[in-house]
Amino acid sequence: MPRHSQIQLQVLSLYKEFLRISKNKPGMNSYIRSEFKKHAQIPRTDTLRIEQLLRRGQRQLDLISTVNVESVGVFVKEEKK
Known part of the structure; x- marks a missing residue:
């Protein structure tokens, strides 16, 4: 079984x-x-993009882990007919 790189371990963590x-x-x-499937x-090899997404994810994790956040809603863009 191949070992994971440091950045892969950060994403998994x-x-x-x-979760x-x-x-x-x-x-x-x-x-x-x-969100994780989308990315x-x-x-x-795109380490800059991955690191940027990791930082964004960590900020979001810090935000939603507060006791003030009870649930999450998502806006969905509707397609024009």
Whole structure:
């Protein structure tokens, strides 16, 4: 089994923290999964983009882990017909 790089371990750790926090907050689990799946296609060599997303994710984790946040709502862009 290949070993993970340091940045991969950071992403996995952030994902686990998000899932741990989402247990008590309705609507957050599906949002977290969709965000991580959306960015899963980023090439491993694009370290600048990955690091930027890690910083953004850490800020969001810090924000939603406060006791003031009870649930999460997401705006969905509607397609024009």
